[in-house]
Amino acid sequence: xxxxxxxxxxxxxxxxxxxxxxxxxxxxxxxxxxxxxxxxxxxxxxxxxxxxxxxxxxxxxxxxxxxxxxxxxxxxxxxxxxxxxxxxxxxxxxxxxxxxxxxxxxxxxxxxxxxxxxxxxxxxxxxxxxxxxxxxxxxxxxxxxxxxxxxxxxxxxxxxxxxxxxxxxxxxxxxxxxxxxxxxxxxxxxxxxxxxxxxxxxxxxxxxxxxxxxxxxxxxxxxxxxxxxxxxxxxxxxxxxxxxxxxxxxxxxxxxxxxxxxxxxxxxxxxxxxxxxxxxxxxxxxxxxxx
Amino acid sequence: xxxxxxxxxxxxxxxxxxxxxxxxxxxxxxxxxxxxxxxxxxxxxxxxxxxxxxxxxxxxxxxxxxxxxxxxxxxxxxxxxxxxxxxxxxxxxxxxxxxxxxxxxxxxxxxxxxxxxxxxxxxxxxxxxxxxxxxxxxxxxxxxxxxxxxxxxxxxxxxxxxxxxxxxxxxxxxxxxxxxxxxxxxxxxxxxxxxxxxxxxxxxxxxxxxxxxxxxxxxxxxxxxxxxxxxxxxxxxxxxxxxxxxxxxxxxxxxxxxxxxxxxxxxxxxxxxxxxxxxxxxxxxxxxxxxxxxxxxxxxxxxxxxxxxxxxxxx
Numbered sequence: 133x134x135x136x137x138x139x140x141x142x143x144x145x146x147x148x149x150x151x152x153x154x155x156x157x158x159x160x161x162x163x164x165x166x167x168x169x170x171x172x173x174x175x176x177x178x179x180x181x182x183x184x185x186x187x188x189x190x191x192x193x194x195x196x197x198x199x200x201x202x203x204x205x206x207x208x209x210x211x212x213x214x215x216x217x218x219x220x221x222x223x224x225x226x227x228x229x230x231x232x233x234x235x236x237x238x239x240x241x242x243x244x245x246x247x248x249x250x251x252x253x254x255x256x257x258x259x260x261x262x263x264x265x266x267x268x269x270x271x272x273x274x275x276x277x278x279x280x281x282x283x284x285x286x287x288x289x290x291x292x293x294x295x296x297x298x299x300x301x302x303x304x305x306x307x308x309x310x311x312x313x314x315x316x317x318x319x320x321x322x323x324x325x326x327x328x329x330x331x332x333x334x335x336x337x338x339x340x341x342x343x344x345x346x347x348x349x350x351x352x353x354x355x356x357x358x359x360x361x362x363x364x365x366x367x368x369x370x371x372x373x374x375x376x377x378x379x380x381x382x383x384x385x386x387x388x389x390x391x392x393x394x395x396x397x398x399x400x401x402x403x404x405x406x407x408x409x410x411x412x413x414x415x416x417x418x419x420x421x422x423x
Numbered sequence: 424x425x426x427x428x429x430x431x432x433x434x435x436x437x438x439x440x441x442x443x444x445x446x447x448x449x450x451x452x453x454x455x456x457x458x459x460x461x462x463x464x465x466x467x468x469x470x471x472x473x474x475x476x477x478x479x480x481x482x483x484x485x486x487x488x489x490x491x492x493x494x495x496x497x498x499x500x501x502x503x504x505x506x507x508x509x510x511x512x513x514x515x516x517x518x519x520x521x522x523x524x525x526x527x528x529x530x531x532x533x534x535x536x537x538x539x540x541x542x543x544x545x546x547x548x549x550x551x552x553x554x555x556x557x558x559x560x561x562x563x564x565x566x567x568x569x570x571x572x573x574x575x576x577x578x579x580x581x582x583x584x585x586x587x588x589x590x591x592x593x594x595x596x597x598x599x600x601x602x603x604x605x606x607x608x609x610x611x612x613x614x615x616x617x618x619x620x621x622x623x624x625x626x627x628x629x630x631x632x633x634x635x636x637x638x639x640x641x642x643x644x645x646x647x648x649x650x651x652x653x654x655x656x657x658x659x660x661x662x663x664x665x666x667x668x669x670x671x672x673x674x675x676x677x678x679x680x681x682x683x684x685x686x687x688x689x690x691x692x693x694x695x696x697x698x699x700x701x702x703x704x705x706x707x708x709x710x711x712x713x714x715x716x717x718x719x720x721x722x723x724x725x726x727x728x729x730x731x732x733x734x735x736x737x738x
Contacts, residue, residue: 136640138640138641138642139640139641142538142640142641142642143538143540143641146535146538146539147539147544149535150535150536150539150544150548151548153532153548153552153612154547154548154551154552156609157551157552157554157555157609157613158551160566160570161554161566163566163569163570163577164565164566164569167569175575178575178577178580180577181577222458222459222462225455225456225458225459226455226456226458226459226462228452228455229452229453229455229456229459230456232452234445234448234449235449235452235456236445236446236449241456241459241460241463244463244468245463248463248467248468250666250719250720250723251471251716251719251720252467252470252471252716253467253469253470253471253472253473253474253712254470254474254695254709254712254713254715254716255692255695255696255699255700255708255712256473256476256695256699256700256705256708256709256712257469257470257471257472257473257474257476257709257712258466258470258473259699259700260473260476260487260705261465261466261469261470261473276462276465276466277466279462279466280459280462280463309451310448310451310452310455311451311455314455335557338559339557339558339559339560339561341559341560341561341674342673342674342677342696345696346696346700356561357559357561360561360565361561361564361565361678364561364564364565364568364678387569387575390565390569391569393565394561394562394565394566397558397559397561397562398558398562401557401558405554405557408557409550409553412553412557412614413553413617
């Protein structure tokens with residue numbers, strides 16, 4: 133069918149607006165990349181927009197030499213890897229019983245878990261608990277309270293519950309107990325869901341900010357988010373001071389270092405982004421299954 | 424008679440065997456579930472119990488249970504102090520604005536993407552707009568501060584070139600609020616659109632054909648076919664969003680705010696951090712947290728009740 137004139141205008145506008153939206157997502161990133169790769173002089177004169185001017189990796193060199201970015205990267209990696217492992221084990225072990233119709237107390241425990249999505253103790257009671265348990269300044273204070281996300285728990289529970297009954301019964305006939313059922317039948321059949329949830333958790337831990345700010349006071353234990361945020365903050369304080377004395381060049385290179393710091397956080401995200409896009413989009417669908 | 428009794432006994436025996444079998448099957452399940460129970464109790468329900476310090480004058484030596492009760496004193500303080508009342512107002516202002524302005528954006532985006540016929544174009548746009556969701560707020564705030572800062576911001580470089588005078592975007596309450604809300608929308612619009620895109624795929628293409636044959640323009644098709652088709656999803660997401668109205672995320676406010684705009688940017692979460700964690704006013708800030716939680720709970724329940732009237736309830 134041929135498009136009417138009105139429809140043609142509609143499509144033109146549609147493509148135009150979407151293109152604009154896409155560019156608002158692309159240009160800020162290009163700008164940060166360009167700043168991180170430009171030399172101090174170009175940054176200072178404000179000519180750097182969406183392409184590096186006066187190519188230089190000086191910002192990165194200074195970032196790696198003069199800040200704690202490399203140890204912080206390591207901390208972020210440890211927090212993410214160990215945290216995701218703990219969370220996945222806990223979520224699997226909790227989701228499987230909740231998915232069994234014959235699990236005594238299933239309704240009660242499900243409600244008890246769902247209620248915590250709507251009502252929580254909040255920042256201070258959690259902080260006092262961590263203090264009481266002596267977990268301040270340890271990564272356990274990041275891992276334990278976040279071990280199970282109830283949302284992820286419900287997603288996995290639904291997934292386990294939807295495994296075809298014939299497969300289960302066949303396994304039962306062969307004398308399969310609950311542990312073997314979980315390990316040999318459920319987990320291999322739920323690999324896509326497990327991949328999605330692992331990514332959910334990993335992104336959460338990688339980006340964790342507030343919990344690190346609250347529970348971790350020793351600077352050498354900071355992760356990337358807190359370290360870079362403090363760099364940005366200090367930087368803006370510096371900028372205010374320099375505004376009064378515009379000829380301080382050291383500050384302007386700071387602008388580049390800041391951009392380089394942001395890039396160090398963006399790059400790992402870009403590397404896993406194809407995976408993220410594939411599984412997260414599925415994950416959103418999984419979550420929309422009522423159960 | 425005797426036969427009946429024997430039968431009844433057999434049935435009872437079978438039931439008892441069934442019950443003991445079920446209990447036996449539950450033993451390994453409970454072993455698995457034990458860490459989960461411990462987690463829920465220790466890290467979810469015990470902190471809820473910790474909320475009682477909202478009604479106490481908490482001090483370290485007496486602890487949560489031993490500290491003296493003060494009734495509603497903390498709440499009286501909260502609701503009578505100019506500062507805290509302003510903070511509650513700010514929280515509501517920022518989140519309601521964010522909801523009203525931000526809520527339709529992903530819906531519009533999904534509908535627009537749905538109308539794209541070139542697959543490569545759709546895919547490219549999706550790839551770009553989903554990306555910011557995965558960035559931490561540190562990245563987003565870093566970019567925003569970089570672009571809008573007074574002294575070195577890119578946008579102000581252009582403005583200064585055009586008008587000779589940079590504009591203090593981050594230091595004017597109005598423009599700060601706009602930037603705050605805009606960056607939230609920028610970060611999440613793409614990802615929030617996914618759920619609507621999924622809903623759009625469930626609309627029967629025949630409906631569009633029929634509408635088109637009846638001479639409906641694209642606009643009319645969107646109004647009369649597309650929107651009704653995704654209304655259940657819109658209501659669902661609206662309920663969830665209304666439930667979060669009290670909860671302006673800590674990260675964006677903490678990272679974007681500055682002293683100059685403090686009287687519009689201080690919200691409940693940053694207040695609890697600044698006065699609770701940093702200045703150890705545990706009872707007062709817990710009272711604030713409890714208030715926030717209760718209003719949030721009330722809002723979810725109310726929203727669900729309203730949705731039930733339209734048969735769209737969550738539970």
